[in-house]
Structure formats: C-alpha cells, structure tokens
Amino acid sequence: MTYKIHCKCERVEIALSNEPIVHAFCHCVDCRELLNIPFHSVTAWNETNVSINKGSNEIVAFQHPTLKMQKHFCKHCGEVLFNTNGLNWRVVSQLLISKCNDNELPKELASNRHFFYEQRVVDVKDDLPKYLRGTNGLLYEG
Template sequence: MAANGGYNGKCFCGAVELKVSGEPVAMGYCHCSSCREWSAGPVNAFSLWPQDAVTITKGADSLASYQKTERSIRKWCKTCGGHVLTEHPLWGLTDVYAAVIPALPFKPMLHVNYQETVLPMKDGLPKQRDFPPGFGGTGELVEE
C-alpha cells in the first residue's frame, strides 16, 4: 500500500510506475478472446478504477498504446513490453491489471465474457455471458 493510501504498481522492468487511489469499482476475470490474446493467457484478472484514481507517477513517456476498438486503449511499457493498463473511455474506467499492483488484495467479484472461456473456473462467482447491463451487456448469467 502507498504511504498516503492507495496502492503502487509498476511494469515488469519498473520504467513505468503508477498509483491507484481509493477502492476499485470492480475486480474479476475477463475471458474474452481479445483479453486472452493481449495477455497471452487463458484469462485476464482485472481491477477497474475511476479514471481519476489512476496516476502514472513515473515513465509516462515510456508508455505506448493501441486502440483496437472504441471501448479499449491498451497501454504497455516500451522498454520491457510489460502490460500496464487499459483505458475504457466510454465507461470512464481504467483497468489496471491485478498483477501490476502486487499489494492489492485481489477480491474478484465476477467473471465477464464467460461464454468465450477456454479455462472453466468453478469458484462460485457469478459468470456473466458477456457484460453486466450497465456496460452494454445482456447481464445474462451462465452456469459454472
């Protein structure tokens, strides 16, 4: 935890550092093919924060970005290639990948885009077929 509240995070090499303040809006797992391809893993652990709760404290000029859709601007460190965050401007949120903030007690609330899963997880958490209604999804749940 940061000295004045919040949590500190960094990319793989430490060239980019950030701070998140307050509490995340949501934490969970995304199973969409876009997140899987981006993360090179079967599932992506996310922590969503209000945009103004995320501050790059070092290395802002070391961040590169890519925008595949209007929903997501993915950012990574140009030095090490480590993924740092994804901005979601339509929702006013920033996803700081859970692994980037090692001291954050990760408490997942749900799974999103579970219809696309390649790694079924039996953890008792709600499994959204796509997204909750407030994020443009159906809100439909699927079974574990």
C-alpha cells in the same frame, strides 16, 4: 486507499486510488484479442483514479486496429501497465498489482465474480458468480 504499481524496470510508477469499478475475471472476446490470453484477472478503474506518478513519457500506447481498446506499456521493459476499454476504464492486471505488493494481492482487490462468461473458452470451477453478458445480470447456471 491507494495502491502503487510499477513496471519491471521501475521507470514508470502509477497510483490507483479509491475503489476499482470491478475486480473480477474477464472472459470477453476483446480482452482475449488484445492480450492473447484465455481470460484476464482484472481490476478496472475510472480514469480519474489512475495517476502516473513517474515516467509518463516512458509509456507507449498500442491502439488495437479494430477495437476501441489500447494497451499501455513501458517502452523500456515492455511491461503492460494497463489497458483501456470501450468505456475508457483503466484495466490493471491483478498479477501486476500482486507483483508490486510482495507477490500478494490485497484481499479487497481479489476477484469477486466472472463476467462475460458466455464468451469463455475455458470453464473455471470456483464458487464465484459467473455473469453471462457483463459485470452483472444473468448468471451462468451450469
């Protein structure tokens, strides 16, 4: 399967292929620090599954000063296209995927868990599993 995303001004187009490593809600301190949000609904992809089809020279990367994370955005409209993390995953917002698909997130990319829930700043009431320290392992029992 291939999913296409683009920035607001459509100068950059990216293809996401195959399956994401994870599609979930991330509550980690690092995402909050990089993006200034309480948690992040994400799809995370291997670098080899993310192709810039158009506008590679239009993308600017912001390297966080203390984290091994980058934010990649269009230098014209400012739309964040993806982030990278310490594992070099390409982390793409579910919101961006939805916006680029007639405001509908493909069902197979919907969040199926929470991770780093131990670091949360807000409680989320849903039926999804909530992993305390990563993408799997110990579960929140609250």
